[in-house]
Amino acid sequence: MMxxxxxxxxxxxxxxxxxSSFLETDPEFITLFDNxxxxxxxxxxxxxNKTRMQVILAVLIGCQSLAEYKAMLPAALNFGVSPIVVKEIIYQAVAYLGIGRVYPFLIATNDILTEKGIALPLANQATVTEKTRLSDGEAAQIAIFGEEMKGFAQSGPKLSRHINQWLTENCFGDYYTxxxxDLKQRELLTACFLLAQGGCEPQLIAHFKANIRLGNDPEFLVTMISQCIPYxxxxxxxxxxRCLTEAEMNE
Structure with a gap:
């Protein structure tokens, strides 16, 4: 094979x-993989290609493949993924993986952008203030999941109600806004974070439903999942x- x-x-x-050095050390493997x-x-x-590269970066963060992320980030930039989009992928990943797992990717991203002569920090992308992050976060939740999210921040058992508030004002208010x-792109990337890390099937089903609601139809999502398989x-x-099938059935 060639x-x-x-x-x-x-x-x-x-x-x-x-x-690639693998052409010398592992020619059979690199032929199989590249083909x-x-x-x-x-x-x-x-x-x-831009969407494909965003998906690949997101799943590499999700599955904690730092070495492959370092290899693929320059390719994403070559395909026109902007530094701002790259940073937004990194920032939003914190809400779904935590800084403990995202920190090395932030450092690597800064190093690669700096090596390419891109000045940091990038332009500010925030749209909320401390006073509006809760209400704007709720507006984002409603736009993504529907009217049933109204009042979510004040819902749930008293002992853990603060976590619902944090989801609204931090996850959605600080990041999604x-x-x-846009929201459609962010939901696609959220699905990537969840499917790549595994063990998040209930959340993945919910976010697949949100993707479908925002216009990322099942055919598109199957194609997205297909792009993830090599990684x-x-x-x-x-x-x-399986989660996508369940999301379709219950949508």
């Missing part, structure tokens, strides 16, 4: 003039498909 012309061409777009990831998968369905990504493997991808 690396296909289509895989070679896509690899060249991602990494101009770069020759699958950069020919079969990308040609499975129509999926624009930022510019750089997160089959078990978590198949789990994601």
């Amino acid at each position: 690396i296909t012309k289509a895989a070679e061409a896509y690899h060249e777009k991602m990494f101009p003039d770069y020759q 699958f990831a950069f020919d079969t998968v990308i040609n499975q369905a129509d999926f624009d 930022r510019t750089g990504l 997160i493997g089959y078990p978590r991808s198949l789990n994601a498909l």
Whole structure:
């Protein structure tokens, strides 16, 4: 077997003039991987390169693959993913993975952007104030999940009600209201964080429902999951498909 012309061409777009050391150490493996990831998968369905690269970055954060993230971030930039979008992916990941798992990716992102001559910090993307983050967060929840989210911050058992408030004002108020990504894009990336880390099936089902409600239809979501397979493997991808089926049935 040889690396296909289509895989070679896509690899060249991602990494101009770069020759992988795996061609010397693991030629059989790199042929199998490149032909699958950069020919079969990308040609499975129509999926624009910017969205594909955003999805890949999100699932790499979700599955904690720092080395592959460092390799793929320059490719994402080469395909036109803006530094602001990259940073928004990183920031929103904190709400779904926690700073303990996202911190190394933030450091790596800053290092790569700096190496490429991109001045930091980037332009401010915040739209809320301390006084509006709760109400604006609730507005985002309602826009994503529906009117049943009205009053969510004040709901639930008294002992843990503060966590519902934090979800509204922090997860949705602080992050979802930022510019750089719209709600439809943010929900897609949230699904990526959840499916890649695993063990979040109830939340993934809820966010697949939200994706469908916002216009990321099931066919599009199946294509998104398909793009993830080379990076997160089959078990978590198949789990994601099962969650999507359940979301469709209960939507």
